[in-house]
Amino acid sequence: MARELKDLPLLRQQPIYTAYSEGWALYAERLAAEIGFYENDPFGDLGRLQAEMFRAVRPRRRHRPARERLDARAGDRIHGRTAGMGEDEVVSEVERYMALPGQATAYKVGQLKILELRERARARSGRSST
Numbered sequence: 001m002a003r004e005l006k007d008l009p010l011l012r013q014q015p016i017y018t019a020y021s022e023g024w025a026l027y028a029e030r031l032a033a034e035i036g037f038y039e040n041d042p043f044g045d046l047g048r049l050q051a052e053m054f055r056a057v058r059p060r061r062r063h064r065p066a067r068e069r070l071d072a073r074a075g076d077r078i079h080g081r082t083a084g085m086g087e088d089e090v091v092s093e094v095e096r097y098m099a100l101p102g103q104a105t106a107y108k109v110g111q112l113k114i115l116e117l118r119e120r121a122r123a124r125s126g127r128s129s130t
Contacts, residue, residue, distance in 0.1 A: 018103055023110015026055070030111070054085070055108065 011017060029048055032038070038045035085093070097104060122128070 017110075018106035019110030019113070021110075022107035023112075023114055026107060026111035027114040030115075055104065 005013065011020065014020075029051075033045060033048060038048065
């Protein structure tokens with residue numbers, strides 16, 4: 001749909017930009033919680049929080065060149081202790097972030113920018129963020 005909206009800036013017409021496309025997805029997940037979507041679904045909210053925790057731990061330590069060191073450190077963070085993932089999932093994620101090292105940072109930057117813009121809009125309109 002974004003490509004069909006020709007009056008939008010080119011960046012917004014191209015959903016291939018992770019900060020834009022996945023940033024909006026993360027923003028939407030958070031917004032759903034903020035507006036009470038999970039009010040009667042504590043397990044759904046727990047799943048959302050688990051995914052948020054996983055996203056918080058996976059960008060770290062990707063710069064290590066040796067896969068063994070990366071696996072050990074990332075595995076410690078992701079497997080069981082933090083995000084409740086199985087070993088096969090951990091290996092898959094570590095390999096994914098070795099191949100696409102900036103992706104996790106990009107979507108988080110997108111989400112944070114959207115939140116910043118929302119707060120600016122609220123401030124201009126005189127509405128509080130609480």
